[in-house]
Amino acid sequence: MLEFRKDLFADERDDNLNVIGKGEQRQDMLGHVTGRTRFFDDHGFDGLLHLKVVRSPHHHARIRSIDVTAAERAPGVKRVIRGQDVPLNKNTLLSLIDFGKDDEPTLAVDKVRYKGEPIVAIIADSEAEALAAVKLVRVSYDPLPTVFDVQEALKPGAVVVNETYPGNYFEYHDKYDHQKLRFGDVEAAFRTADHVLEERYQMSPIEHASTETNGTIAAPETNNRYVVHSCAQGLFFSLGTTAKILALESNRLHFIGGTVGGGFGGKVDSLTEPLAVLGAILTGRPVRYVLGREEEMQFASPRGAERHVIKDGVMRDGRIVARQITSYFDAGAYTRLTSYGVVKCVAHMPGPYTIPNVRGDAYCVFTNRVPATAMRGFGVTGVDFSIEVQMDKLAHLVGIDPMEFRILNAYRDGDMKAHRRVAHNTALIECVQVVAEKVNWPLSETARRASSLSGGGGPRAAIPPTVTDESGRIGRPETRQAPPQLTPGAAPLPAHQPRPAVPVYQPPPAHQPAAALPNYPAQPADAAPLPAPAPPVPNAPAPPQHGAARFSSVFTRRR
Amino acid sequence: MARMPVQFRLNGSDRAVFVEPAETLLGTIRRGLGDFAPKFGCGQGTCGVCTVLVDGEPRLGCLTLSVTCEGRSIETASGLADGPTLHPLQAAFMEHFAAQCGFCTPGMLMAAKALLDRNPNPTRVEVVEAIAGNVCRCTGYEPIINAILAAAQQRGARRA
Ligand code: FES
Ligand code: FES
Numbered sequence: 001m002l003e004f005r006k007d008l009f010a011d012e013r014d015d016n017l018n019v020i021g022k023g024e025q026r027q028d029m030l031g032h033v034t035g036r037t038r039f040f041d042d043h044g045f046d047g048l049l050h051l052k053v054v055r056s057p058h059h060h061a062r063i064r065s066i067d068v069t070a071a072e073r074a075p076g077v078k079r080v081i082r083g084q085d086v087p088l089n090k091n092t093l094l095s096l097i098d099f100g101k102d103d104e105p106t107l108a109v110d111k112v113r114y115k116g117e118p119i120v121a122i123i124a125d126s127e128a129e130a131l132a133a134v135k136l137v138r139v140s141y142d143p144l145p146t147v148f149d150v151q152e153a154l155k156p157g158a159v160v161v162n163e164t165y166p167g168n169y170f171e172y173h174d175k176y177d178h179q180k181l182r183f184g185d186v187e188a189a190f191r192t193a194d195h196v197l198e199e200r201y202q203m204s205p206i207e208h209a210s211t212e213t214n215g216t217i218a219a220p221e222t223n224n225r226y227v228v229h230s231c232a233q234g235l236f237f238s239l240g241t242t243a244k245i246l247a248l249e250s251n252r253l254h255f256i257g258g259t260v261g262g263g264f265g266g267k268v269d270s271l272t273e274p275l276a277v278l279g280a281i282l283t284g285r286p287v288r289y290v291l292g293r294e295e296e297m298q299f300a301s302p303r304g305a306e307r308h309v310i311k312d313g314v315m316r317d318g319r320i321v322a323r324q325i326t327s328y329f330d331a332g333a334y335t336r337l338t339s340y341g342v343v344k345c346v347a348h349m350p351g352p353y354t355i356p357n358v359r360g361d362a363y364c365v366f367t368n369r370v371p372a373t374a375m376r377g378f379g380v381t382g383v384d385f386s387i388e389v390q391m392d393k394l395a396h397l398v399g400i401d402p403m404e405f406r407i408l409n410a411y412r413d414g415d416m417k418a419h420r421r422v423a424h425n426t427a428l429i430e431c432v433q434v435v436a437e438k439v440n441w442p443l444s445e446t447a448r449r450a451s452s453l454s455g456g457g458g459p460r461a462a463i464p465p466t467v468t469d470e471s472g473r474i475g476r477p478e479t480r481q482a483p484p485q486l487t488p489g490a491a492p493l494p495a496h497q498p499r500p501a502v503p504v505y506q507p508p509p510a511h512q513p514a515a516a517l518p519n520y521p522a523q524p525a526d527a528a529p530l531p532a533p534a535p536p537v538p539n540a541p542a543p544p545q546h547g548a549a550r551f552s553s554v555f556t557r558r559r
Numbered sequence: 560m561a562r563m564p565v566q567f568r569l570n571g572s573d574r575a576v577f578v579e580p581a582e583t584l585l586g587t588i589r590r591g592l593g594d595f596a597p598k599f600g601c602g603q604g605t606c607g608v609c610t611v612l613v614d615g616e617p618r619l620g621c622l623t624l625s626v627t628c629e630g631r632s633i634e635t636a637s638g639l640a641d642g643p644t645l646h647p648l649q650a651a652f653m654e655h656f657a658a659q660c661g662f663c664t665p666g667m668l669m670a671a672k673a674l675l676d677r678n679p680n681p682t683r684v685e686v687v688e689a690i691a692g693n694v695c696r697c698t699g700y701e702p703i704i705n706a707i708l709a710a711a712q713q714r715g716a717r718r719a
Pocket of ligand 2: 211261262657658659660661662663664694695696697698
């Protein structure tokens with residue numbers, strides 16, 4: 001049964017919401033069951049042409065020459081498109097919100113950076129003729145060394161994947177090699193913690209595998225406009241991207257979509273729209289560009305791989321006193337949306353827990369893999385999974401029931417989060433309590449009585465004296481200890497200089513596999529009373545809270 | 560190669576069309592005849608979104624040559640409803656939230672119809688088997704299975 005705990009959000013909204021718990025029919029359902037829903041490919045056009053691309057067989061190679069003469073003469077071929085035919089053959093998706101540098105060509109010209117990168121597009125009367133002509137394009141390559149591991153890619157001297165970012169890392173606000181979070185002093189806290197646990201978590205890339213593959217049909221319309229039937233999840237995002245790449249006024253593009261045959265994040269990259277529209281412009285005919293299933297699975301962007309290294313300091317009574325996380329996001333060869341996922345990751349690093357000392361570092365790294373993109377909570381899912389596995393291990397380490405361990409460390413209303421924002425409407429404690437009740441998981445009396453609404457704030461609202469990094473950039477000015485110096489991550493990167501070394505995590509030499517988690521025996525209700533909920537916070541005077549304004553997101557440029 | 564004439568019945572109407580010798584039934588139905596209900600998901604027989612009925616039997620449109628359908632009766636999801644009246648499977652899919660993006664739905668419905676037409680009272684296992692060739696990436700299948708079972712029950716109740 002669904003319960004809506006309005007008491008927890010009483011001050012949030014006063015309207016009377018009354019839909020939860022009732023059945024409501026979706027407006028698009030009738031179309032789905034009658035087969036009338038029109039997906040992008042469900043549109044008939046006379047004289048429809050088909051577009052297919054030549055893809056790189058190499059993970060990394062210089063292109064020496066491209067010979068399309070045989071393909072141009074092949075039966076049914078109407079047009080061959082090359083990189084120089086694309087008006088603006090370099091783009092990055094988030095440039096529409098002024099975030100990041102253009103780094104990805106629509107069709108590769110001088111170099112390929114991942115296996116499957118498009119180089120030439122062929123437009124023909126039929127799909128079969130387009131595919132046959134693709135095989136006739138002769139590209140000669142000089143293969144280059146490759147890098148597939150995020151930490152290898154950050155080492156000095158590593159192969160440069162994407163020349164726009166010669167350090168193999170995305171440059172935040174043109175200055176910073178990664179995203180940082182600093183709160184308190186983790187090193188000092190590790191020294192006084194009863195236990196320190198360091199673990200490494202590796203996520204694989206995941207393909208969205210929607211049943212409908214990516215695709216677009218574009219056709220000339222009246223008034224010198226083009227109609228574009230698109231699979232895009234963000235239709236206007238795709239419109240803006242296409243307009244930019246083709247240097248067209250956006251009002252010449254009439255995008256139709258919204259019916260997405262499964263997206264999950266895999267249809268935000270405008271993989272097919274720009275070329276289909278360019279094809280329609282160059283041929284004056286409707287052009288359909290649809291990825292085949294193999295193309296979709298191998299070369300359309302997946303959720304990228306992530307690596308999280310988490311080091312926690314915990315006291316015998318269960319309080320987590322320090323958390324240090326280093327995260328590496330594998331963007332593949334181009335930025336697409338990974339830079340944004342990293343920002344989201346940093347926002348989740350402490351988890352929903354009040355930890356007085358937090359240090360986070362997250363890198364968006366370029367490798368010779370297929371460029372990654374959004375997928376269902378990307379940036380968050382991997383780090384949250386890692387944190388929660390780590391929480392189970394910590395609970396085991398100190399011998400506390402994992403549910404109680406979470407209640408003990410959960411943030412409460414009024415607590416200061418490591419991002420220097422005060423926690424409001426926290427409800428983790430209540431969630432854990434409800435889950436425990438539903439699955440008959442015995443909780444101690446103290447844990448059952450705990451509440452997000454009490455026990456927070458006070459000393460837990462303080463911003464601790466924060467260790468600054470080498471340049472003194474993070475933390476309040478009055479807590480800066482070191483004079484600013486030029487160091488990686490802080491100073492503007494000199495153009496085309498040997499890049500500064502990025503500190504790279506080295507796994508501890510003898511890495512012990514974590515012991516299997518025990519089965520937690522049912523506990524009598526009073527077995528493990530929780531200690532007082534307030535973790536000690538270094539007693540710094542709570543200054544006027546001004547940190548939040550400095551929090552950078554992708555939508556505000558750093559001053 | 561020369562195009563070849565083919566005649567078959569599509570959702571109750573006689574249709575005649577010229578096809579390439581290697582043209583698939585899916586291509587003919589969609590781009591040749593304009594019925595876009597059956598979908599293309601893989602073109603290699605792995606996803607089932609192209610499922611149509613040929614003489615009542617479920618067939619993968621992407622692996623069936625149009626020239627082999629001469630004189631046959633083809634059914635797609637477009638022909639399921641009787642005018643404004645939904646087929647019990649369609650009503651049950653709506654009721655049980657058995658579609659999210661809806662891309663697998665036309666194929667699912669046809670696989671389910673083939674099952675109920677020959678086995679009006681299937682077990683859960685039989686339903687699972689009947690849609691085993693149909694991939695759905697959104698729903699997790701449970702609502703689809705429940706909808707098919709509910710449609711069977713409802714039809715049974717009507718017959719009784
Ligand atoms: S399109 Fe026919 S089985 Fe996938
Ligand atoms: S509803 Fe999306 S694939 Fe089934």
